[in-house]
Amino acid sequence: MKILELKKVRKSFGGIMAVESFSLDVEEGEIVGLIGPNGAGKSTLFNCVAGVFPPTAGEILFRGEKINNQKPWDLCRKGLARTFQIVKPFASRTVLYNVMVGAFITTDKRAEAELRAMEVLRHLHMEDCKDVRAGNLTIADRKRLEIAKALATRPRLLLLDEVMAGLRPTEVDEMVAIIKRLRDAGMTIFVIEHIMRAIMALSDRIAVLHFGTKIAEGSPQEVAHDERVIKAYLGEEYGAA
Amino acid sequence: MNPSRYHKLSLILVVVIALCLPLVVRSATYLHILILLYLYAYLTTSWNLVGGFAGVLPLGHATFVGIGAYTSTILSLQYGISPWIGMLVGAVLSSVVGVIIGLPTFKMRGAYFALATIAFAEGIRVMVENIDYLGPFQLNGPRGLQIPPLNTGLANMMFASKEPYYYIILVMLVGVLALTWFISRSKLGYYLVAGGEEPEAAQALGVNVARAKLIAMALSSFLTAFAGTFWAQFTLYIHPKSVMSLDISFEIAFIALIGGRGSIAGPMLGALLLRPVGDFSRIYFGDKLPGLHLIIFGVVLVLVMFYQPRGLQEPLTRIYNRAMRHLFGGGETA
Numbered sequence: 001m002k003i004l005e006l007k008k009v010r011k012s013f014g015g016i017m018a019v020e021s022f023s024l025d026v027e028e029g030e031i032v033g034l035i036g037p038n039g040a041g042k043s044t045l046f047n048c049v050a051g052v053f054p055p056t057a058g059e060i061l062f063r064g065e066k067i068n069n070q071k072p073w074d075l076c077r078k079g080l081a082r083t084f085q086i087v088k089p090f091a092s093r094t095v096l097y098n099v100m101v102g103a104f105i106t107t108d109k110r111a112e113a114e115l116r117a118m119e120v121l122r123h124l125h126m127e128d129c130k131d132v133r134a135g136n137l138t139i140a141d142r143k144r145l146e147i148a149k150a151l152a153t154r155p156r157l158l159l160l161d162e163v164m165a166g167l168r169p170t171e172v173d174e175m176v177a178i179i180k181r182l183r184d185a186g187m188t189i190f191v192i193e194h195i196m197r198a199i200m201a202l203s204d205r206i207a208v209l210h211f212g213t214k215i216a217e218g219s220p221q222e223v224a225h226d227e228r229v230i231k232a233y234l235g236e237e238y239g240a241a
Numbered sequence: 242m243n244p245s246r247y248h249k250l251s252l253i254l255v256v257v258i259a260l261c262l263p264l265v266v267r268s269a270t271y272l273h274i275l276i277l278l279y280l281y282a283y284l285t286t287s288w289n290l291v292g293g294f295a296g297v298l299p300l301g302h303a304t305f306v307g308i309g310a311y312t313s314t315i316l317s318l319q320y321g322i323s324p325w326i327g328m329l330v331g332a333v334l335s336s337v338v339g340v341i342i343g344l345p346t347f348k349m350r351g352a353y354f355a356l357a358t359i360a361f362a363e364g365i366r367v368m369v370e371n372i373d374y375l376g377p378f379q380l381n382g383p384r385g386l387q388i389p390p391l392n393t394g395l396a397n398m399m400f401a402s403k404e405p406y407y408y409i410i411l412v413m414l415v416g417v418l419a420l421t422w423f424i425s426r427s428k429l430g431y432y433l434v435a436g437g438e439e440p441e442a443a444q445a446l447g448v449n450v451a452r453a454k455l456i457a458m459a460l461s462s463f464l465t466a467f468a469g470t471f472w473a474q475f476t477l478y479i480h481p482k483s484v485m486s487l488d489i490s491f492e493i494a495f496i497a498l499i500g501g502r503g504s505i506a507g508p509m510l511g512a513l514l515l516r517p518v519g520d521f522s523r524i525y526f527g528d529k530l531p532g533l534h535l536i537i538f539g540v541v542l543v544l545v546m547f548y549q550p551r552g553l554q555e556p557l558t559r560i561y562n563r564a565m566r567h568l569f570g571g572g573e574t575a
Binding site for chain 2: 050052071072073076077081082084088089090091092093097100101102104105107108110113149150152153
């Protein structure tokens with residue numbers, strides 16, 4: 001079943017075209033990667049899907065329902081969660097507090113929200129830093145906290161915007177393992193990433209964005225050998241390797 | 242002894258001391274200072290629901306004091322309705338006005354929001370100053386309203402001595418502190434803090450930030466109006482400058498910023514520190530250097546923002562916890 005359908009989505013800011021006629025289907029239980037050079041329109045596309053702003057034209061369907069003009073908080077309640085490229089922790093509060101904000105989505109009871117938040121933290125091996133102020137976390141832990149907050153809302157579809165940028169190689173491996181575990185637990189994941197090693201290892205399918213248009217789509221192998229992708233994004237050395 | 246036990250014990254101790262204070266403090270002047278201290282602690286705690294937890298800086302809360310004061314006073318002067326009932330009517334009215342002000346202004350950020358709330362508050366004050374009759378209600382413009390001290394007694398919230406006022410405002414203060422404690426631990430509290438710190442991130446977690454802020458504003462203006470009625474009954478004379486002026490809004494913000502926004506103890510600590518400074522400087526320097534207290538407030542604010550940007554509540558809480566650990570040997574608890 002298709003969980004997310006993008007049909008000829010276009011987004012322009014004034015005269016600047018950020019995304020042009022982008023179409024993509026995401027199946028339930030898939031990990032789909034979105035790659036492309038800086039400024040290609042990846043985050044803009046995510047923002048359209050997550051309801052930050054509506055697309056200029058085209059249609060976005062989430063579980064068969066058109067969501068073009070829906071607000072982020074309503075979409076989150078329907079099961080669509082996202083992380084931010086520039087992490088946005090509630091810095092003055094503890095890690096547990098941060099995650100509980102997400103967990104309150106299905107309950108009004110504090111005890112229940114706390115229980116759920118702790119579950120998520122254990123799942124991400126973060127229970128030891130539950131009482132640490134979010135502003136004092138390392139960058140790797142901040143990225144994990146972003147995911148923890150999103151997971152606490154129990155999403156069906158998770159949009160991950162560069163959760164591995166700035167991480168050390170061992171931390172990247174850890175993150176890949178975490179994301180794979182989430183998929184195994186039944187979640188669909190749509191991920192923007194620059195670290196090719198990670199996106200190749202993770203994705204079932206990859207779409208490539210360049211100057212706002214999709215120039216390729218396919219399995220990691222297909223995309224890695226696509227002439228246009230090598231030229232626009234990967235670079236000649238990558239194709240040779 | 243576990244930490245929550247000694248927290249509870251020290252809280253009970255503080256309340257008992259507060260209850261007994263009028264037995265020790267016989268001077269009407271000092272009692273008056275204490276009542277105003279509690280009143281400002283109450284006002285700031287009510288303000289804190291929006292200004293602290295929701296992370297915006299409203300500077301027009303005097304409007305709600307004024308609405309509370311005028312509503313109950315007009316109802317009792319013209320219709321003989323008890324101020325206790327007028328207090329509730331005023332609070333509901335204030336809440337409605339709060340939401341009306343909040344609807345457009347919560348879309349603004351930072352200084353723009355603060356300026357917009359000042360504009361609303363000053364606009365309403367100037368209107369009241371220039372209106373003698375609002376429909377059937379007599380406002381008396383700048384001359385204000387005087388409540389003749391005829392029927393003293395609990396039913397009319399009017400007393401010959403200061404002690405009853407002391408206990409009324411004490412109960413109000415304890416009530417609003419308890420409510421704040423409850424809200425800070427509730428879903429609404431979490432949503433307000435999240436929306437105040439990182440609105441975009443909060444929205445992505447299912448928080449309707451605008452709605453949470455409006456609820457907080459409704460609650461805050463509701464509670465603030467109670468203080469207005471109390472003030473009117475305490476001084477028995479209200480006019481726009483006394484209950485709607487910017488000075489009130491600013492002093493609330495001073496107390497909150499110095500004590501610590503967004504914390505439960507902050508407004509109380511801020512009032513404990515600033516109110517006596519203000520009152521004593523007015524008593525001793527009022528004739529030679531009127532307004533000295535405002536300069537002192539300014540200096541204190543600058544120093545606090547420099548060294549303790551989260552307000553004095555943070556270092557004081559740390560000292561309190563350490564002292565408690567020494568006293569009771571609570572081990573590794575914080």
